[in-house]
Amino acid sequence: MSLQFRLASRNLFHDRLRFIATIIGIIFSIVLVTVQMGLYVGFRRMVTTMIDHAPAQLWIMPVGTKCFEDPSLLDERQRFRALAVPGVAEATPLVIGYAQWRLPQGTTTPVFVVGSELRGLGLHPWNVVEGRLDDLSVPGAVAIDQTYFERLGITGVEQTAELRDRKVQVMAVSKGIRSFTTTPYVFTDVERARSYTGTPASKASYLLVRLAPEADLWKVQQGLRDSLGNVEVLTASEFRNRSRSFWLFGTGAGAALFAGALLGVIVGTVIVAQTLYSSTKDHINEFATLRAIGSSSRYIYTVIIWQALLSAIVGFAGAAGIGKIVAAATAESALPVIMTPMLTVALFLLTVTMCVGSAVAAIVKVMRIDPAMVFSR
Amino acid sequence: MTDVVLAATDLVHHLGQGAGRVQALKGVSLALKGGELVLLMGPSGSGKTTLLSILGCLMTPDAGTVHVGGHAVAGLDSEALAKLRRERIGFIFQSYHLFPTLNAEDNVRLALDVRGERARTAKAAAREVLGTVGLGHKRKSLPRALSGGEQQRVAIARAIVGKTQVILADEPTGALDTANGQAIMTLLADIAKDPSRAVLVVTHDPRILPFASRVVHIEDGRIVREEAVTESMKKVSNA
Incomplete structure (x- = not known):
């Protein structure tokens, strides 16, 4: 020593x-x-958990969108213009928004609805521990996380509640999908999400884009910007950084x-x-x-x-x-x-x-x- | 013929500032030759400690020169002075200044450790020197477990372990009884038998006169008298 x-x-x-x-x-x-x-x-x-779990390589969003939870809307017709851009294999709408969840006892609590197409590219719940994702195609089906059972008055699958005065049934339960805002996430089909959040049928919050094999990300991104005009097209990484920047420093x-x-x-x-x-x-x-x-x-x-x-x-x-x-x-x-x-x-x-x-x-x-x-x- | 190992010429030094400024040394010259044990004696406030500090390269004089082992001290920065001290000067203090949390062996080892000596070599040397001062059996003892005389012997071991040319001792027997004081002076006198080393002892104690080869008297910042210790002086002192 x-x-x-x-x-x-x-x-x-x-x-x-x-x-x-x-x-x-x-x-x-x-x-x-x-x-x-x-x-x-x-x-x-x-703050980026939803972006991290979405299988999109590019996100199309309204100009000025600050974070995933931003409730701005874009015209869903942009989807077809996007599909026409070389290198785009898939473009699907994602609808998000707040809604009131009425518990079986009659009290209400706000929830954050995430709706996407159930087939193909979409933002679906992960870590499903009860029920099946396929069951979300049943009318009124939703998926919630078991963390929020008590908040939502639910104890398992097949139980019912109301979302914006419409009957919903829990058909899948995930584990560990928690929101930092403490507002529970409710996953469902895109059309029902519009109905629960009051989003017009021609609108969507985001378009999720998957590239064709061997397509160049930057070229496709630029192509989408040129073709779509009044929207923003961000890579997943750019959107993550923007969301973090907003929540961590903007707030x-x-x-x-x-x-x-x-x-x-x-x-x-x-x-x-x-x-x-x-x-x-x-x-x-x-x-x-x-x-x-x-x-x-x-x-x-x-x-x-x-x-x-x-x-x-x-x-x-x-x-x-x-x-x-x-x-x-x-x-x-x-x-x-x-x-x-x-x-x-x-x-x-x-x-x-x-x-x-x-x-x-x-x-x-x-x-x-x-x-x-x-x-x- | 032995060489001069420490030489000071025309040292002038002031202490304090403003109205409290005093001239502590007023042109002091002194030389120590190898093989000498010199006593520096004088009343309190005569300039002994100031002279010792300057000779030990702990203080820089306002005027005058100091040579240690032939090396001029003037103009050296604090790091160079520290190097000169660790290589050429050993110190013994009245209040020992041992490290209370280190055992005797480590206290001695420090003098070699600051030189960058290898631990194994330093340990062996420390053990040997502790044996020389009669404390081989107490090398693992902390200072608090040692008597005053034993602590001073550890301090001497620390001063001599580096085989420095000059040993400067400030009242080494001042806190000891007669028997311990005699034992300490015997050790210092033995060191001074080496013709390449010199020992300067600052003291008030006339009982240690028989161990010296020369006595230098300082008063009011000046060396007033130097005398070789004769047999008759030794007898008077012993009486």
Whole structure:
């Protein structure tokens, strides 16, 4: 074991109470950052979950559409113009919108209806755990997620309710299709979706486009723009980015999450800096002795940085453990805290950077040591 | 004939600022030859500690020159001075300045670790030197488990483990009883038998006179007298 490391660890662990306080501070700080960033990752995923699960390569939408949930409409006749563009294999309408769901007990709750053609290209529920997708062709059939059973007054398939005063029957149940807005998704056929949301028969929210094999995405996109005129044509990736941008930054939600994370970093930095500074001050005689016996500045800095790194490692281990617990506890919620491997690595690097950065004040203190003080103490 | 290992010429140094500014050294010259144990004696405030700090390259004089092992100190930056200290000067302090969280062996090892010596070599050297100062059996003890005399012996081991040319000791017996003080001075006198090394001891304690080869008296920032220690002086001191 390096003597610098030994000196650092002994300095750090010598005052156990202060060490524990530091570690709690780091854990608090990093858990705060973890939760904020985990929410950010979770939110990022949740806001594009519909786009992620739609098998479309291109999305045709009204000009100015900000996100998937945007209720603007386009003329469905655009579908035939789209099909005439070289490279387009399929173009199908998707209708979305809010509607009132009347529970069997008579109370109502808002739902978000997603309607697409049941055959071929369409946005269908995934992770179906009860019933079958094919059963959605039955008149009045809808699919819901089991997360919302209680909200919708449903306990399983074949149960009935009303949607915009029309009788509906749950014929398929999915697992894990949750909405970050907490409004339940209800999947159905496109025509019925129009009826439930009050969308005119000639309108659709989106046209989903699948390309012919070997068609060039960019050329088809440009061809659609030229041919269709007053609409926007985005790739799935572009639409994802636009949705994220709107929900995360257009609404201020992302900024709030980042602000919380920044606050965590500031709190952590101040706590670690204060600890390292006071530890250095307590051991100032030792650092002066080191300097007197000829240690280089680098040698002393290494001791202080080892202290910072040790704090970072112990603090991060605690914070990561708590982060995992939080992630597990929120996994089934509307807005889960998601810990990806990349986020974990990023948080570790952030912790190390924060702790090493905090060593600056201690290093400045040491730089000012007069080694001649060893004769006067 | 032995070489001069530490030389200071016409040292002038001021301490404090403004109205409190005082001239601590007023043209001090001193040379230490290899094989010498020199005592620097003088009343409080005479400039002993300032002179020791300058000779130890811990402080830069306002005027005058210092040569350590033939190397001029003037103009060196703090890192170069630190290098000079770790390679050529060993320090012994009145209050030992051991690292309370490191055991005796690690405290001694530090002097070699700051030089970048390999851990295995440094450990072996530290054990050997602790044996030399009679603490081979206490190498794993923390300073708090050692007596004052033992702590000072660890400090001496740290000062000599690097085989530096110059050992500067500030009141090394000041906090010790007579028996321990004699033991410490015996160790320092043994070091000074090496013709390539010199020991300068700042002290108030006349009982250690018999261990010295020369005594330098400083008063009011000036060296007022230098004398070789004679047998008669040793007898008087012992009496």
